[in-house]
Amino acid sequence: MxxxxxxxxxxxxxxxxxxxxxxxxxxxxxxxxxxxxxxxxxxxxxxxxxxxxxxxxxxxxxxxxxxGVDVCIAHCRARPWEPEKFSSKEEQDDNLENLIEWVAAYESRADxxxxxxxxxxxxxxxxxxxxxxxxxxxxxx
Structure with a gap:
């Protein structure tokens, strides 16, 4: 089976x-x-x-x-378009720097x-x- x-x-x-x-x-x-x-x-x-x-x-x-943070940031930069989250690849890319900033704070974030x-x-x-x-x-x- x-x-x-x-x-x-x-x-x-x-x-x-x-x-x-x-x-x-x-x-x-x-x-x-x-x-x-x-x-x-x-x-x-x-x-x-x-x-x-x-x-x-x-x-x-x-x-x-x-x-680790560096690998996660590299994954953020390489990710394909996520249509379930963004209406276009351009919209997703416009949010990339915010995402990278958020990921970069992972080790120091207390939330x-x-x-x-x-x-x-x-x-x-x-x-x-x-x-x-x-x-x-x-x-x-």
């Missing part, structure tokens, strides 16, 4: 409404819980510590992708999007976990 591929959810899909405005946290968490209930096997990705923390009890494994909060969640997770520090390791996911 073949194993079913895991359904994937980007937390960007449930965290925001109308561009940059965050949805109520309870609504985002409810959408993630529905996604998990509707799929036997799933992968959820995103940097939203407040959402992740609320669903950790349902996770059998936590994978922390932590390649839910920062390294210190992600590290706290990862370190406290009691089940199987992996920290991947190089994109070459991502193939193991």
């Amino acid at each position: 073949s194993k079913q591929a895991a359904a994937r959810l980007s937390l960007d899909e449930v965290a925001f409404q109308d561009g940059a405005e965050r949805r109520p946290l309870s609504d985002s968490i409810a959408d993630v819980r529905r996604f998990m209930a509707d799929n036997e096997s799933w992968i959820i990705e995103g940097c939203y510590a407040d959402i992740i923390e609320a669903i950790l009890g349902n996770c059998e494994e936590l994978i922390f992708l932590n390649p 839910e999007y920062g390294l210190s909060r992600h590290r706290e969640i990862y370190d406290a997770f009691p089940r199987k976990k992996r920290e991947l520090n190089h994109p070459n390791e991502y193939a193991s996911i």
